[in-house]
Every structure is written in structure tokens, then in C-alpha cells.
Amino acid sequence: MGKIDEFQRERERLNQLDLSKGNLEIKRFFSLDSQVYRQGAIPTKYKEILGLVASLVLRCDDCIMYHIIRCHEEGVSQEEFNEAMAIALVVGGSITIPHLRRAYDAWEELQRTSR
Amino acid sequence: MGKIDEFQRERERLNQLDLSKGNLEIKRFFSLDSQVYRQGAIPTKYKEILGLVASLVLRCDDCIMYHIIRCHEEGVSQEEFNEAMAIALVVGGSITIPHLRRAYDAWEELQRTSR
Amino acid sequence: MGKIDEFQRERERLNQLDLSKGNLEIKRFFSLDSQVYRQGAIPTKYKEILGLVASLVLRCDDCIMYHIIRCHEEGVSQEEFNEAMAIALVVGGSITIPHLRRAYDAWEELQRTSR
Amino acid sequence: MGKIDEFQRERERLNQLDLSKGNLEIKRFFSLDSQVYRQGAIPTKYKEILGLVASLVLRCDDCIMYHIIRCHEEGVSQEEFNEAMAIALVVGGSITIPHLRRAYDAWEELQRTSR
């Protein structure tokens, strides 16, 4: 699970750094950031799709990667993934295409390695 | 239904103008823009919430207004609305707050007038 | 020439304010901002279309309005306008549509009043 | 103090609405949003200038207005205001100019009414 594994290791290392060096407000933000994706009136699966589409239209590769991994864990299907990608592409325009390409690449890697 | 009604009338008027003056590519884009929100593997209700959150993080008041009206039509609850707003706020930051304020204002107007 | 005339008057009033109150760096930036649109290897007409498309994808109504007026002065045709709008729409996505609507509205006003 | 007074009244009304309707995460975000501007190693005055420049480059009129009022309360001088505006303009480019114009207009109103 090459690229994805490497991504997760680096992400973990830097999160530790931020939390050890950052101040109280930064820690509170990180905590809030995980609270909003918790199961609620909107099921977790759809919250992760929300995070994925928001990350796509804002064009942040690391955020896209993180939510793709979470979507995969929550059992998002190929059809659901395609429909979310299509909405993000239409909302955000062709400027999102390079991120969409990398998103499909990561999604494929996840499908392959979990078979 | 003051502000919302006015919004819809102006939106309709200008859409007519675009479609009468615009070229084939613009018409195709408008058509594609409605296709991606159609019922599919992801239910329409969640697609409209996706449109709402994407519009919030990209900070487009007219797009937010449109998807709030559609969310209301699709029966989105206050809890679901709050959770979608919270995700958008955390992803997009305090710079989205003025749009969030207007979103709550429009949502309130819709709740009031549909009781 | 209602909306457009009002836009130009307010723009002029505020530019005077900026130049009377702003510092040297702000004045230099304003000067540079007009230099880059001057006739050169790229004709002025295409430079104004460049300014228009950049303003559309960055979603700035005042900037769009300004470049629409300049495009009109430079003799941009309806077909050229449509093609520029289509590129901006595809690059920037549906989030640009509210600005595109207002752009067509202003363009129509300019066509009507100059006939 | 026309426009500024109206801005503050509407802002207050909508903040009340958000806090009465919003969920816990939204309330926590609003609280965090005021914590980060509190006096610390960076004096409040400079924190408000940071908020102003961030709002300018992200092109949010309401956020700009809010931080201009706060900068005025913290005794920011005309020279400091100009230097902050010049940094924002150079970082954010000519697309920020319409917001810069409105910023100077609001700043002028504050100077006039507080003399």
C-alpha cells in the first residue's frame, strides 16, 4: 500500500509534532476537527463524503487523500465515489481535474490492496 | 417568503438570459450541472447537502441559497442542517462565518414560512 | 445605463480616496495594474478578455464588471464574449454561475444602451 | 456612523440566531474564534492587523469590516493601516482592489466619526 502508507506515516509524525509544539487553541481546533465527522443525524459515511467533496473543490491533496481512506473504511462504493467526484468536478471546474486524477489513483490503490 | 422569493425570480430571469444568449458549451454545462444532483447511488438529499457544503466552503452566497432551498424541499432536518454547517465551518474556517450567518437566516425564513 | 453608470461613479470615488490616503506602494501597484493591460505583443482586446476570464474564475463581481465595460469598448463581439465565458465556466465550475449570470446581465445592458 | 452601525446591528442579530440554532461544534468554533485574538505574545493590535490582512487576501468584506472596526478600537494609525493594506494588496493582487476600496471607505468613516 505504497503511497497511501507513506502518506499516513508522515501525517502521523507531523500531527504529533503539531500537538507537542502547538498551543491550546491549535489543540482545540484539532479536537473540533474530529468531532464534526462523528456519527450523528448525518451518518458517518456521508460525512466523510462531505469531507471529500469539500477537499476536492478546495483542491487540497492531503485532505482528499485522508477522506478517500476514510470513505474506503466506511464502505463507500465505486458508484457513490463516482457521483461524489462528479459533483465536485462540476462545482469546482476543470481546475480540480489534477486532484481528481490523483484521487482516482489513490482510490484504485485502495481497491486493489483490499481485495 | 421575501428574500428567498426575490432570489428565485432574479435567478430565473438571468438563467433565461444566459440560455438565450450563451453558446452550446454553456448550455451543456448548465445541463451537466443539473444531472449530477439526480438521484443515484447517493440519495438526492445527500447530494443537495454536498452542494450546500461545497458552496459554503467556496463562499458563494447564491449557490448556498439555492442548495438551502433544495435541502428544505428534500426534507433535511435542523440537526442535519447543523451538522452540515459545522463541517463546512471547520473545513472552511472563520472566513465562512458571514456566509454561515446568512445561511441560518435563509434557513429560518424557510422554516417559518413552511410551518 | 443604470447599474453600470452607478458602478463607474462609485469606483471613481473610491479610487480617488485610495490614491489620496494610500501610501507609495499602493500607488505603484495601481500604476502597474494599468500598465499590464496596455497594447503590446498581445493586443489590448485580448488582454481585456484575459482580465475578464481571470476575474470570472476568481469570482470578483466588480473586476468582472470593469473588464466587461473595457471588452465592450474594445469591440469584443457576442461570439467572443460567449467563448470567453465558456472557458471561464469550465475552468471555474458551477460556483462561477452566479457571476456569469450577472456578467450576461451587464453585457446585455451595454449592448442595449450602445445600439 | 451609518454603514458601520448597520453592519454591527445585523452581525449581532445573526450571531444570536447562529448561537441559538447552531449545535455544540458551531458554538465551540465561535468561542475559539474569539480566543485566538486575545492578548498574548503577539499584542492584540497586531493580532487584529493579522485578521485584517488575512480577510483582505481571502476577500471577505464582512470579515474586513469587523477587523477594521477592531483595528480602529486598538488605535491602529493611518500609516500602520496603509502598510497592512499594501502587504495585502501585493500578496493578494489586483483582485483584492474592490475590497481595498471598501476598506478605505469604512476606515475613513471611522476616522471622521471619532474625531
Next chain:
Amino acid sequence: MGKIDEFQRERERLNQLDLSKGNLEIKRFFSLDSQVYRQGAIPTKYKEILGLVASLVLRCDDCIMYHIIRCHEEGVSQEEFNEAMAIALVVGGSITIPHLRRAYDAWEELQRTSR
């Protein structure tokens, strides 16, 4: 033609993946994306310059690279390239400078290898 060749190979590989896995809406978007740059009332050369400037102000390296290659194929001169870059830089501000640097680097590589 090191970096550019590598870019094109990876782009091609991922486009194939998107088109084989993506749904109808994604395919339609990709098709629309090539339609808008076709020769029309605005000549192809200027459409590619439009794509380049839009990509610069939106700060997407892959999009910039693609349009630089296309501009080179369409015979854009050094003077035209400079004028387009200057407009993008002034509109988008110093935040675009890292992308501008990489744009000049790619442009140089194209000039060198095509002599």
C-alpha cells in the same frame, strides 16, 4: 525533455484511469473541457493563453504546465508569454510567484528542447 515528458506520461496514464472508472457525467465534463478551447471567434492561441492565465491565478501547477505546452505548440512568443505572465501576476498577486517561477522553468525547457 525530462520534467515535461514525465508530466505528460503521468497525465495520460491518469486520464485513462478516470475515463475507464468515471461515470457519464465525468466523461461529459472531460469532453466539454476540450470543446471550449477549439478554434472559434477567439483563435486557439489566445484560448490557450486564457487557459494559462486562468490556471496561474487559480494556482494549479498541472494546469499551468498543460497550457504552457499548448501555448508553445500554438507558437506563442516570449513577449506574449511575458505579457500573459505579467497580467496573471498582477491579478493574482505575489502568492502566484512560486507558480510563475515554475512556469518560466517549464517554458525555458520547451524553448531549449525545440531549438
Next chain:
Amino acid sequence: MGKIDEFQRERERLNQLDLSKGNLEIKRFFSLDSQVYRQGAIPTKYKEILGLVASLVLRCDDCIMYHIIRCHEEGVSQEEFNEAMAIALVVGGSITIPHLRRAYDAWEELQRTSR
């Protein structure tokens, strides 16, 4: 001083390229870009923090890296760095977190190598 040293070398190489190939407007912009950070009514240290926060909310890694190096040279403390990061994070939202992570990584490298 691995990553930072490499960053500075590449930045220098490309700046030379831009200035040798770019036109007068591009040179004027580069000159203006250094003028606005000069000591003035706002001390240089705070101007660099302004540049850092603006770069963070606009999510430009190279710009962040440059201003982190300058902040370090101007003697910004860990507490000041944390407070600036917290403002940027709250204004810009979780979409800035990957850039914040890399910012802390670079800041750590600077602290380590200058001890």
C-alpha cells in the same frame, strides 16, 4: 539544513530566471514585493508574521517556507509562532492543516539547526 537549504537554492535559481527573462512589469512587481515588507510604522518582524499568516490562509507552501525563514531571522519566538499559526488555522479552517503541519516541520528544522 536539508529541506530549507534546498528550497532557498531552487528559489534563487528560478528568481534569476524570471528576472532575466521577464519583462519590466514583472521586475516592478518583484521590486514592490520586497518594498512592502521593509521596516515602517509596522516593525519588520510583524510584517513577516503578516506575510506568514497571509501565505497560510492562501495555502502556498513556498510562500509559507519563505516567511518562516524570515520570521526566524527576525527573532520570532515559539509563542509568537504558535499564536500566528492559531489565527491562520481558525481563519482558514482545517483545509490549511497540511500546510500547518509542514510549517511546524520547517520551523522545527530552523530551531534545531540554529541552536
